[in-house]
Amino acid sequence: MKIVFPVISLETGGTRFIYQLANEMMDKGHNVEIVLPEKAAVAWPLRAQVTRVKELTPSTIPSADFLLPNFYPTVFPAWESKKGRVVRLSLGYEPLWVAEKEKALASYHINAPIISISEWHRQIILQETGKNSTVIPGGVDTSVFSPCPKKSLSTGRLTIAYILRSREHGYTWKGSEDFWEACRGLSQLVPGFDIQVVAPEGANYQAPLPYEIVKAQADSDMARFYAQADIFVSTSYFEAFSMPPLEAMACGTAVVTTDNGGNRDYTKNGENCFLVPPSDTHQLTLVLAHLLTQEAVRNRVALNGLQFAQSWTWRHAANKLESLLYQLAQS
Template identity: 25%
Template sequence: MRITFVLPVFSRVPSGGFRVVYEYANRLVARGHQVTVVHEQWYEGWGRPVAHLREVVRDRWHSRVPGGLHRWLRWMVVDDAVRMTMVGKLEARSLPEADVTVATYWTTALLLPQLSARQGRGVHLVQGYEIWGVAEPKRVDEVLRLGVAKVVVSHYLAGVLEKVGVPRANVTVVQNGLDHGAYRPPVPDGERGASVSLLVGTGPQKGSVVAVAALERVRDVVPELRVNAFGTEKRPGFLPEWVGYSRAGNGPEQAGAAYRASAVHLCSSVEEGWGFPVAEAMACGTAVVVTRNGGAEDFCAHEENSLLVEVGDAEGMASAVVRLLRDQGLRERLVRSGLATAAGMDWEKSTDRFLAALMSAR
């Protein structure tokens, strides 16, 4: 089968949503399918002319040199058999012939009703409720209601789509897998001390400012607290000096090192379509404190494999972290259960289900 994925940009930094697309592309070509991933060229905008020209020149260079996009994607390996392309502007006419064309973001889904017969069936892969930073969120709902098949990565998102008017029969849930080669406990796994890992972002959806407020409270009670924070941006200004920070260039190596060095992982997100950092931390043998952010609740159960707290509740986060740092028995029990949860996340099984959804799409 010929499959086209349409991505809104070419991401030079680790991204969970992009990783899902490249994971499927790798596994589908390994099964003999022809896969093309189309990216739109990045435009910084003429408000920053130097940066704009630099980005245009760089994208054009890497997209025209054979294998350029494969080499430029430094945070993940994409099989050479995957056709990586870039276009100046995403339009239906710029997409290749295919049996199925998969939109991966709400703006790319606008192309699906415009597909010709040669571009195949349209499928919308929904990885989040993508209203963050959108001037008119109702436009996102309108796109979700388009009459094309939907594949969502969590039961939470299936519920979101149903609420905005998408028929449940038009939605297939295919939960994500996990790279167990990258995310695993250290051997041997020694004492991790009073330590917490934290994915930091400046976007409001990550709730990082609240997480820092929570950790300030933890430090009042546990003064030896060590925080292993990481992210894709330059060190944010709201991080106190006592918080260690590593800027991620390679997602799995950077994140895995932070999880494996920490006794607890804190996820403070306001909303998640799935929740890769939580699953990754579990796979690394790290106990998890996570907000009731939607997607992570697909696999997180309070007091069973994690401690769940309310979104925005700094006091609740602090209390849960302190509890895990002080109660070794509870922490070890949650770690064992988390490892079992993560072990069930299998990219090959996810690919089976994803491929079945593509083949049955109408």
């Protein structure tokens, strides 16, 4: 079948869903095309056809069996084009954070099936719009995200890894202030650990502790960043799925994450990770102190996470998407 993904850009973050699904559907023998504005960034190695247009309008959307718009501004050109059956791919419930809340909400009320990416995400959409959706969860490429020797083996100091996305760049829900507050308290309980961060937007935070910024231009760089650390931390208040903790698990690193909703499908507190309530910096500090000082616990959680992540493949996600589209084609 012919599938078109109209997108605003394919930068880092949640657009990985589109890149991975597009490539997997290509590998399954489908004709997949990505259409995006001529100056839009593309951060991923796509095997699907990429078509650049001056802007996304009904006239520039290619014809297809299915059109899968994602971010809310892409929904209306796809819907108005009448060039294929629209399936609204939601990578996050936008009214929670965008300024154009009414327009974002309207993108869920077109007469089109909706794809969500976690059970929590499905529930939020249902609660806010009355519309049900089909869950197609994310995955992880374990051929890339896999273990390598820990940096602490050579330095003698345990490393905490964190992805820094700041309020100044619009990421008001990522909880970066909570991370630094927890680290400040942690330094008084367990001195002598290192902090490494990846800052995708170049954020430079006035932190209470020294930290090293790691440049990660490709998945292989991110995999090394996760794998060389002893603990990976995620502090989001909410996420539709939240891929970094799953990627860190696949790299054999112990994960501490907030219970952000979207990660409930794959997190098991005390087994493959440790969950803390969003904004609870005191509990985050205590859990980090526990993992830094209890090597056996840290290793057990890391090993469980590594084993658990193996079944979360992008091919599984593509199989679910293919099954849904075939079902819709027959209805």
